[in-house]
Amino acid sequence: MSIVKKLLKKYNNIPLPAKAALWFVFCSIVQKSISLLTTPIFTRLMTTEQYGQFNVYNSWLQIFTIITTLRLNYAVFNKGMSKYKDDRDAYTSTMQSLTFIITGIVFVIYLIFREQVNAIVELPTFIMIAIFLELFVTPAIDFWTIRKRYEYIYRPVVVRTLIMAFLNAGLGVAAVLISDEKGYARIISCVLVNLIFGVALFTYNLRKGKTLFVWKYAKFAVLFNIPLLLHYISQYILDQFDRIMVQKMVSFAAAGIYGVAYNAGMIMKIVTQSLNNALVPWQYDKLEKKKFKDLDDTTFLIFILVAGIALVFSAFAPELMILLADEKYHEAVYVIPPVALGMFFSYVYVTFANVEFFYNQTKFTMFISMGGALLNVGLNYIGIMTFGYIAAAYTTLFCYVVFAISHYFYMSYSVKKALGVTKIFRTTRMMILFAVVLAAGLVVIAVYDLIIVRYSIMAVILIVALIKRKEIIALLKSVRKPKKVDAKAET
Numbered sequence: 001m002s003i004v005k006k007l008l009k010k011y012n013n014i015p016l017p018a019k020a021a022l023w024f025v026f027c028s029i030v031q032k033s034i035s036l037l038t039t040p041i042f043t044r045l046m047t048t049e050q051y052g053q054f055n056v057y058n059s060w061l062q063i064f065t066i067i068t069t070l071r072l073n074y075a076v077f078n079k080g081m082s083k084y085k086d087d088r089d090a091y092t093s094t095m096q097s098l099t100f101i102i103t104g105i106v107f108v109i110y111l112i113f114r115e116q117v118n119a120i121v122e123l124p125t126f127i128m129i130a131i132f133l134e135l136f137v138t139p140a141i142d143f144w145t146i147r148k149r150y151e152y153i154y155r156p157v158v159v160r161t162l163i164m165a166f167l168n169a170g171l172g173v174a175a176v177l178i179s180d181e182k183g184y185a186r187i188i189s190c191v192l193v194n195l196i197f198g199v200a201l202f203t204y205n206l207r208k209g210k211t212l213f214v215w216k217y218a219k220f221a222v223l224f225n226i227p228l229l230l231h232y233i234s235q236y237i238l239d240q241f242d243r244i245m246v247q248k249m250v251s252f253a254a255a256g257i258y259g260v261a262y263n264a265g266m267i268m269k270i271v272t273q274s275l276n277n278a279l280v281p282w283q284y285d286k287l288e289k290k291k292f293k294d295l296d297d298t299t300f301l302i303f304i305l306v307a308g309i310a311l312v313f314s315a316f317a318p319e320l321m322i323l324l325a326d327e328k329y330h331e332a333v334y335v336i337p338p339v340a341l342g343m344f345f346s347y348v349y350v351t352f353a354n355v356e357f358f359y360n361q362t363k364f365t366m367f368i369s370m371g372g373a374l375l376n377v378g379l380n381y382i383g384i385m386t387f388g389y390i391a392a393a394y395t396t397l398f399c400y401v402v403f404a405i406s407h408y409f410y411m412s413y414s415v416k417k418a419l420g421v422t423k424i425f426r427t428t429r430m431m432i433l434f435a436v437v438l439a440a441g442l443v444v445i446a447v448y449d450l451i452i453v454r455y456s457i458m459a460v461i462l463i464v465a466l467i468k469r470k471e472i473i474a475l476l477k478s479v480r481k482p483k484k485v486d487a488k489a490e491t
Contacts (some may be wrong), residue, residue, distance in 0.1 A: 020152040027161040032270050035263075036324075038169045043260055043325035045173075046182045052256030053123075053183030055263075056247045059240045060121050061131055068103040068135050071232045073142035076224045081150045084217065092143050093209025094217040096202065099139040107132045122247065127184060130191045137198030144201045160197065168193045183252075227366065234369035238346075238376055238399060242392035245380045254389045260325050261332035262393065264317075265339025271309055272347035275302065280354055287358050292424045300429065303348060307437045308461050310344040315444050315458045334390050334445060338397035341441045345400035345434075352407040359418040364410055372403045401434065 043051060072095050084091045110117055110132065114125055121128070141160075148157045172189040179185035206212070243262065247255040279302070286295040314337035321333045356365060376399040383391030408430065412423045447453040 016152050020149070020154040023154040023158050024149060027158055028273070029270055031161055031165045032267065034165045034169050036267065038173065039260065039263065039324050041173055042176060042186065043329060045176050046186070046256075048253040048256040048328055049251070050181075050183035050186075050256070052247065052252035052254070052259065054186045054256075055243055055259030056121075056252065056255050057123065057127065057131070057187045059243045060123065061134070062236055062240050064106070064131060064135060066229070066232055066236060068106050069099045069139050070102065070222065070225050070229060072099060072221050072225060073139055073146060074225070074228075074232070076221050077143065077146050078150060079224065080217065080221060081147065083220070087214075088147065089209040090211050090214050091209075091217050092147060092205050093211055094214045095143055095221060096140050096205050096209075097213045098218050098221065100136060103132065103135045107136075122252070124184075127187055130188060134191045134194050134198070137202045138194045140198050140202035140205050141194070144205060164193055164197055231366045231369040234366075234373035237373040238396060238403070241373075241377065242380050242396055245377070245384060246389040246392055249381070249384050250389045257329050257332045258335060258389050258392070260329045261317075261321065261335035262339055264320050264324055265313075265336040265343070265393075268310055268313055268340045268343035269346075272306060272343050272350075275306065276347060276350055276354075279351065283351070283354055284358055287355065290419075296425050299351060299425065300433070303344075303351075303430075303433060306344050306347055307433070307440075308465065310340045311437070311440055311444060312458055312461050314340045314441060315454050318448055332390060333448070335393040337441050337445050338393040341437065342393075342397040342400040344437065345397070345404045348434075349400070349404040349407040352404070352411040355411045355424065356407070356414050359414050368403065368406045368410060372399050372406070375399050375402060401438070404434070 042054075046054075077095060080091045080095070081088055110128065114128065118125060118128065123131075145157055145160070148154070168190060171193060172186050175185040175189040176182045243255050243259055246258050279299075283295065283299075286292070317333050317336035317340075318330075320336065321330050353365065376396060379395035379398065380392045383395045408425070408427075412425075412427075415424055444454065444457065447457070
């Protein structure tokens with residue numbers, strides 16, 4: 001009992017921002033874990049085509065979400081929480097009403113051109129209407145959640161997240177079991193859960209705001225976010241659009257097989273997002289104090305840590321696919337390594353972008369994003385046509401590498417412009433690390449059929465991590481020291 005008391009005492013002494021961050025990370029892990037644990041059930045109950053329908057639905061939902069929300073639930077909402085801190089209720093209800101109005105306009109356009117839209121997305125009208133019902137109310141969930149996060153009110157967010165995650169999984173399994181159209185049943189179950197919570201929180205936000213619309217808030221949000229839309233769309237293309245291209249160029253079945261492996265590789269995103277959340281305050285602190293050597297050395301070691309995790313994760317890909325799905329999906333095992341390594345390079349470019357944001361040098365961020373997205377679409381088309389749908393994962397990895405290198409040089413330019421300093425990070429060792437990571441990834445893929453060799457590689461990495469465990473723990477602790485960061489900088 002003394003151990004429990006000590007742990008509780010330590011927990012109670014944690015600062016509120018750190019405690020809230022801990023619970024939000026916990027929620028994210030549980031949410032992703034539930035999704036991962038139910039994947040083997042869905043892949044065995046549904047055909048590859050039906051599972052492909054569900055994956056493609058999620059991809060198109062993201063596209064329509066960007067269009068109908070203008071991503072007002074991203075940085076601009078946090079900006080508004082700071083800018084209009086004395087009237088947050090009205091700001092929240094205004095953002096909600098604004099997304100509702102935009103969704104209504106887009107919905108009318110869809111109804112006019114529904115036959116053409118249905119032909120493009122390859123989903124029936126009743127599914128598209130279900131998507132729009134979801135789009136009308138689910139921004140309310142985001143606004144409510146982000147505000148609670150901003151104010152460090154974590155308990156209701158934890159409860160809501162866990163209930164939705166378990167309900168989504170349970171209702172989804174039940175719907176798939178009782179329906180012949182299992183792909184559409186899984187989609188409707190997701191929509192229903194989001195509608196239940198979306199309507200409730202939509203009403204709550206509206207009553208609390210006591211107003212439908214404040215023109216000043218709407219004007220500020222739209223003018224702030226419109227220049228960033230292409231950046232958000234470009235990010236989406238890198239994360240999701242390959243699945244749509246697989247669907248259009250191959251089949252729903254191929255999209256389903258590809259989607260299972262891709263979602264498995266995206267588990268790495270939990271690691272990278274958690275690390276980035278911990279890194280940003282520390283990174284800004286080092287930049288503010290101009291402690292560039294500390295920033296360079298520690299960031300480089302963190303890059304090595306993330307790369308090691310990505311490689312171990314990639315090495316376990318065959319076993320992971322056996323757990324997640326039956327043999328009809330196993331051909332996509334080669335999708336997991338490029339996705340996992342892509343998350344490493346995604347983490348790298350976000351780290352460099354944080355420096356750009358700190359110095360308010362975002363002028364070319366949109367152009368880098370657009371260039372990477374267009375390159376991704378072009379390479380996906382060539383890769384899928386030439387080598388098959390699995391090539392889409394490798395072309396996406398290549399684009400993440402281009403993103404990381406482009407942001408590195410733009411970040412260096414930004415620092416030089418702001419401070420006159422030539423660079424923060426040492427270029428040579430950074431580029432050597434990138435090359436070693438890519439080469440190691442290729443080696444892991446090459447030895448998939450050689451279990452002894454593959455396990456030996458994993459054992460070496462794990463032994464090194466075990467030997468260096470004290471240094472790794474000290475490293476992670478060093479970037480978790482809480483520091484208040486200006487809200488403007490975070491946006």
